Amino acid sequence: MNSWKYPSHPHPSNQLPIALIIGAVISGSLLSTALPVAAQSSSTMEEVVVTARKRGDESLQDIGGSIQALGGEDLASKAVMGFNDYMRQVPGLSSNNSGSGQTQISMRGVTSSRLNHANPNIPSTASVYFDETPVTTSGFNPDAGLVDIARIEVLRGPQGTLFGASSMSGAIRIIPNEPVLGEVSGSARFSYFSTTDGAPSQNTDVTLNLPIGDTFALRIAGYGINNGGYIDNVYSGPANSGGEDYNNESIVGARVSALWDIASVASIKLTHMTQELNADGRPDEYLQNDPLTGLGLNSRTSNNGNILFPEESIDITGERQVAKFVDETFDDEMNVTSLEFDASLEDYSITSVTSYMNREFENLLDDTYRSRDWVNLANFNWFDVDGDGSGSFVDGTGIEGLLYLGADPTDPNQAIPVIRSPFENNTQLDRIAQEIRIVSDYDGPFNFIAGLYYEDETRDFQQDIIIPGLDSWLDSYCDFCTTPAYGATRSDSFFEGRYSFDTTQKAFFSELSYSIWDLEFILGTRYYDYKQKADVFFGGFIEFSEDRLSDSIDEDGTNFKAEVVYNATEEVTLYTSYSEGFRLGSVQQFISSADACLRDLRNIGAIGMDEGADAIPTTIDSDELANYEFGIKATLFGNTTVNGSLYYIDWSDARSQVFLGCGWILEGNFIDIESKGLELNVNSQITDNFALTFNLGTIDSEVARVDASATSIASEGDRTPMTPELTYSLGFDFTAPAIIDNQWDLFVRADISYTDDMVSSLGTSAEQANQGLVSNLTIPDNTVGNLYFGFGAENWELSLFVRNVTDERVVTGIDIDRRGPAAYSIARPRNIGATARIFF
Template sequence: MTSTPKSTRKWAESTALASVLFMGTVAAPAGAFAADAAEASDAPRFDEIVVTARKRTETMLDIPMAINVVSEKTLEKLGANDFTDILGTVPGLTAYQNGPGRTRIVIRGISNGGGNDNDTQNQETVGVYLDEIPISMGSMNPELSLFDLERVEVLRGPQGTLYGAGSMAGTIRLVSKKPNLNEVEGKVETSLSTISEGTENYSVKGLVNIPIIEDKFALRMSGYYMSNGGYIDNVLEGHEAKDINDGSSKGLKLAGRVQVNEDFTIDLTFMHHDYSDNGRPEDVDAAGELSRNYPSFDGYDDEMQIYNMTMTYDLDTVELVSSTSFFKRDIINPRSLDQFYVLVDGFGDLVPHELIDYTQTETFVQEVRVSSTTDNPLQWTVGTYFDQKDVAYQNTWPVPGSDAIMPPASGFGAPDDHLYYGTDDLTVKTFAVFGEVYYSFDKFTVTGGLRYFNWKQDISSYVSGILAGGGTTDNPAQGTADGFNPKLNVSYDVTDDMLIYAQVARGFRYGGVNGSIPEAECADDLAEVNVSIEDTKTFDADKTWNYEAGAKGRLLDGRVMVNASYFYIKWQDVQTSRRFECGFGFKENVADSSSHGLELDVTAYLMDGLSLTVGGSYMTSTLDIDVPNLNAFEGDRAPYVPKFAMNATLEYVYPLTDNMDGFVWANVQHTGHRQTEYNVNHADYRDMEAYTVANVRIGFEWENLEVSLFANNLFDDRGVVRALRRAPFDPDGAIRITPRTMGITVRGNF
């Protein structure tokens, strides 16, 4: 049997798809593109987009802030399965990833930095919410299905007044569709695709909405199953395997709405999500592109349950909202340390085993707020917030047979055949009071906001084993913080369809407690930097001040929508990590940095059925001072932040028959150059070149049926989203965008 070279297959796939796209395009009525100016004047205006970003119902163009909304229709065209699929479509929003469920979100150059994904003290800088429920978690942001969402709201810039800690750079809100009290609704969607150099993906999704008692009680149920194909091969002799990073996700969501009376509504939600894969989507430089050469297993399991009850009471002049949530998440995150067996004498005969992180999180959240609902010039929102998060974390390296080779290993407090065993048990409690006031006069609106917060963390850390310095350490500790976060915004309505604004706002992120450092093993390192053990126990909060000016609105009789902003962010007391030669380290506040840039997105109806969206950002994010422990200097660019990023989407919808429309949709996303460290002299510095991704979709809509063919990453680019930094026991590698994926989606509504 003769095999086809990969380059030939890639050329054939591209040619075949281009042919399909060409035929789909020429099927459109040729005269459509010859429409005259009079016809163009009849093009539709943009609809008002309703959002709840400020915890009150408003239209997007009436909110004087930088906000992007990704609609349900756009999510379907993108084929978006989770929020990482929209990253290239929102100016100023980027991320770097270790795989699904292990994503660090970056807005305007502000991120939570490096370190272990499972670090319980590595807190997020971007808040992620499912409706009223905060679900963000440091470097382990859950990637829930976007099926049956009404929209995704991306709020750029600090949201410290209404959303508090964790939103010092911005907030992402996943807004679900609510049960319909009066109509039976349903949707079924299935998709089948194949990955270049990999295996197949397939998914089945469905929902049904049933009014149990008309106008009084309805249930909305949705579920999904997605099988994700792999494309990373293990080429190690004796361990050869294809497509080892395949995985699956499944979930169920139940929502109920009770209309107690015309003023009182109760919404109940339960969601279960379960994701697992068989290996990280990373290749190893020494093995070649999309390949790796180590034997141990590093699959990932992520399971969560979310419960929420939201009660809304309309009191004529005000609206009272109470949201009660419980969020439980269990993560198993193995990490390969195969190089240890090569680098350390005497371990070559042992079967390599991965380091395993177990994290269990339980979070309770209660928020009560009241908002004015009159037409008066003075409007306001005030509320209280409380949460308690309990985290149990275990970091363990079981190596069967290690006690026989290194007998003392079992005498250092670790279980048998464990080179390392550590735990963190912590409870974090937060209380806050917040409010915003909006006063309008003439064409001006002045907004003032303030949040008081009180935060407390109790943690007990235990480490043992020979790799913990040959001893055991039990380290109970506590961290506390309180303070205020202000906001001031002034906007001016230039016309009924255009406003300009200026804003200053403060964001913050809590500090934390460092793990124990054995004084005997690290005495020389501590002395070199003139730091005592006491100095390393805690680190402080960092904060951002955001200064911003922008304009947004509709032009040309509503056929063009513009959203533009300029920002300057001062990031003070940045939390950074210092590593010692002894193998231990701690977080400290020794850096200041700043970001400034431009963000722009424009959407236009060019003619009947033809629309174009163009967006992008240009920013610089640099250090303001020298930071010796990062081997970085004033003016060095921040890691993982591209100077330039852009996206463009063209969509053409045209009639095929009286009750059937065809469509052609194309999207291009460009991400600029990034690097892994501030300075090229850092030992872990690696470049990540700019890359461009093209996505296309063609199809038709016939009554309640939609069928489409698609290709994501049309030209099969191998762009790097994260270059894996060197470590003593890890090889160099990279995580890349998914290779070209071609397939078909069928969607039906009833």
């Protein structure tokens, strides 16, 4: 097995981060000493209010749970626009990110499968909400433009009672600003920046708040984001633009909210958000020393030495280069509408939230490497499935016997033409959700929250691997083939998949609390009942048959939570909790019954050695975990908050996947995972004008048990993928008020963050192992520093910034699914620019 690591800058992994942190602290201290004496008087930390417990506004310091709130003004001042921009500030939060709108989120090491473009039915382990609307989309969580945002709440740990499925490791809530009654206000922002060895970028957004009468208000926000590319595609061929900086992307969006205040006891809020993202390419990089770079791309010869097609130049000569035959575009359109009704009565409040989400995205990938490998152009041997050398078909289902289709493998004019092979993945998702909850507000020790939740989601997924010219080849050389091949609905179909999933979910949830002395006892439950119906069709040339799977899965269960919160003093809150999380099961995507797949399934123990197609698994059970946690929240000296938590997670029957050598994917509940760690958030308002923040997270997450029949998937002690063992960040914010011309404020902001190395996959991929290729790569550690400097007054602000100051190469994801070179997704290199903001 080959093993090699992604090259990183030649520095010890810990020395540079520590040195930079020390430098940031010294810089902050120097700024602090430069403050006027009056400014250095003691200051008070502003109270942070959250709604994480669905009980209305509550002080973050007075409630239990590992919750971190990122303020909207802080996000706006740093031109934060997407998940990658704020993730590094949150301990325990990690992701596998292949580009905007293609993010797989996890918390506390609760992840077992990396992002897979070919499988749309893997539920997420962490949920994403926009206000009260769930927008989680498996490995393709949307990057909603963070414009006019009040705050982002990150709830770490299982949220299985209040937020339900897909919140087994936590939840992210993006909370926009609400319309304000009786106030005309607005803002506009423009940013422009250059990127090292990349194209320039510019972002614009506008917000307007309009009152209509005394009880009605509108709030409108619009934005346009144009991010210049920084990846060079060194291959330029038929129907491929190639060229420099080919991964440009644009995001255009708008949000309109209308708030009607009814007699001060009830309100109705209607919100509609729309966003369209178009990316011309993916932020991928191939490596110069990758042994697979060039495989399938040089001149090809048949068995007798004849050239099948000319040599193609794809030399990887530097950083941030790829060789893609097909421009890997990603187009994403999302619309979210929600209607929220709130009524406040004497002792309780009622909330109803109705939401509808429609999302369509088209994900185009380059499958030329794999298609050429599948048709075996390297030497044009046949696929000998049963190992007898006969090249005969097996029950008419296998791809063995390629030589007997009628083509002469010694004639270069009769070779299957694979000049390029686009891999199209198109998804349409519709989700209706309804939640009704009642929250009590009694004067006595007992209170409760109770609610009903209903969700109906339909997801249609179309998958096509196209080889232009395939139908003409079949018409010429295959007497028994039909075109399009084997039930396919599109021309030149090498493979066609049609998936339809309909999932309904019903739940009842409650949390009961009882307060006595300085203690609060909380007991939460959530009963869920869901059903998924699925219809899967596979066809096309590589199938050599029409295959269909129609099945359903129906499960119910109950999750529990128990928590004790102790308000030891006005400044110190302690809590300990036990909580459960769950993730819905689903119907397995179709697995071919060809002998090649049956052999792989037998080899990994998924079916018995004597079992056949009837034994192929068709469903995956839900998985669940238990979380044990202790935390402290302290306010020191009136100006510093120190929040920390320790946790242990036992994840049983974790859903994981293996890539079979025959090209299909098997999922199942094969392993257990244990994760334990520490999270620390420190915020200090040292003076009225100088603040420091420090965040630290450690995670020890590994496989604890593997089914005896599934040891090829993972081994005990394997690290979980895309989980750094150590992360930390440090930042400061300094303001010198009215220092210029007695009216302009000067500000300096800086932050630095470190992320430890990670592994790309769980255990060993069977598909990669069967080819003798690298399957589990190491993603290097990285340190990123950002600096902001500017001036401002009451109604304007101008800032200059340098992000990723040291031009660190930051890997955000990895793709090794399609038998080509490993594609490393790379975050934006150093970028330098300016932001102008006005307020009115």
